[in-house]
Structures are given as C-alpha cells and as structure tokens.
Amino acid sequence: MSNEAVEDPKxxxxxxxxxxxxxxxxxxxxxxxxxxxxxxxxYIRIALILAALTGAEIAVYYFDSIKxxxxxxxxxxxxVKFTLVVLWFMHLKFDNKLYARFFTGGxxxxxxxxxxxxxxxxxxxx
Numbered sequence: 001m002s003n004e005a006v007e008d009p010k011x012x013x014x015x016x017x018x019x020x021x022x023x024x025x026x027x028x029x030x031x032x033x034x035x036x037x038x039x040x041x042x043y044i045r046i047a048l049i050l051a052a053l054t055g056a057e058i059a060v061y062y063f064d065s066i067k068x069x070x071x072x073x074x075x076x077x078x079x080v081k082f083t084l085v086v087l088w089f090m091h092l093k094f095d096n097k098l099y100a101r102f103f104t105g106g107x108x109x110x111x112x113x114x115x116x117x118x119x120x121x122x123x124x125x126x
Contacts, residue, residue, distance in 0.1 A: 037091060043088070046088045057073075075115075079107055079111065086100070
C-alpha cells in the first residue's frame with residue numbers, strides 16, 4: 001500500500017474514479033483529475049468566446065454581401081462551438097483522448113447528414 005493518506009471514497013465523485021475498486025487508487029485518480037480541470041476564469045473565458053461566436057453567427061446573417069457563404073460559415077461556427085462545449089464544459093479535454101475524438105467526430109457526422117438533407121432539398125440552388 002502507498003504512503004499517501006486515503007481520503008473518504010464517498011468524497012470522490014468523478015466518473016474516472018468511480019470505477020476504481022481500491023480506495024487508494026480512487027483517491028490518486030481524483031487528486032490527479034482535480035489538478036487538470038480548468039479554473040473559473042477559464043470557464044468564463046470560454047463562455048465569452050462562445051458568446052462572441054454566437055454574436056458573429058447572428059451578424060453573418062445580416063450581411064447581404066456574404067449570403068452565398070451563409071451555410072458554410074454557420075457550419076464552421078457550429079463545429080467550433082460544439083468542440084469548445086464538448087472539450088471544456090464536458091471536461092473531455094482532460095479525459096481520455098478517445099472520448100474527445102468520439103464526441104467531436106459526432107459533429108462531423110451530424111453535419112454531413114445535415115448537408116445531405118440540404119442537398120436533397122436543393123437548398124443550394126437559386
């Protein structure tokens with residue numbers, strides 16, 4: 001057994017630590033995951049970035065000069081916003097990289113299906 005003090009296993013609530021059978025392992029995993037999570041200031045910074053991107057999405061709609069690029073721009077904004085939310089607010093940036101790839105890959109699949117629907121409905125034809 002290690003020299004580290006064992007904390008109360010009930011105080012550890014992260015998903016990565018709930019599956020660990022040994023309380024000492026659970027404590028080490030919880031301590032390691034807490035050290036890697038973002039601060040409140042980082043969450044506020046990401047929220048401000050998301051608000052700015054949302055404002056840019058709204059602004060893009062009102063520019064007549066770029067109406068032909070509206071859908072590709074909105075797709076790009078959706079990818080960036082989805083990725084930020086998944087990686088930061090769902091903490092996937094700090095978990096196993098497989099989880100991050102799985103969820104960020106999901107947005108590309110969803111946008112591909114959406115693009116197929118738009119092409120089928122002939123939205124891009126003027």
